[in-house]
Amino acid sequence: MILTEQETTTLKELQAQEKICVDHYNMCASNAKDEGLKDLFTQIAKDEQDHYRVLGKLAEGEVPNLPESRLDSSTYHPAAAYDSASNQGDKQHDEVLCSDSIGNEKLVSADYNAGLFRFGSSEVRKILNRIQTQEQEHAEMIYKYKQQNGMA
Numbered sequence: 001m002i003l004t005e006q007e008t009t010t011l012k013e014l015q016a017q018e019k020i021c022v023d024h025y026n027m028c029a030s031n032a033k034d035e036g037l038k039d040l041f042t043q044i045a046k047d048e049q050d051h052y053r054v055l056g057k058l059a060e061g062e063v064p065n066l067p068e069s070r071l072d073s074s075t076y077h078p079a080a081a082y083d084s085a086s087n088q089g090d091k092q093h094d095e096v097l098c099s100d101s102i103g104n105e106k107l108v109s110a111d112y113n114a115g116l117f118r119f120g121s122s123e124v125r126k127i128l129n130r131i132q133t134q135e136q137e138h139a140e141m142i143y144k145y146k147q148q149n150g151m152a
């Protein structure tokens, strides 16, 4: 697949953003107080690593396979880790990690939406669209976690 300069630049920008997402979620996974939330962040970090790899392949003109997300947002049911008897400092700390992550997913999702319109190849558009959906699902799972823990 031959890409235009603008297409290549767009892919590289999206890829650089995915690198930040990988680092963000790895950091959140090591900082989260609740084990369940650590697990969620760890799984999402792996999805972001897939996104990073897939964008790199696309930028080289290949049409890679995008793996499915590691967690299914429609069947994701987090356990409640916090209640009124819990350490409120820990809860607040984890809530900030969640809200921050949802904000990031929102921005990244918007960038995929805008970026997609620049591509001539429907293959590339489909892959970017599927990545965008995965970003929305990441946000959805974190939202579910917040709801379950009285943070939303």
Ligand SMILES: [Fe+2]
Binding pocket: 018, 021, 047, 048, 051, 108, 131, 135
């Ligand atoms: Fe991503």
Ligand SMILES: [Fe+2]
Binding pocket: 021, 044, 048, 105, 134, 135, 138
């Ligand atoms: Fe994401």
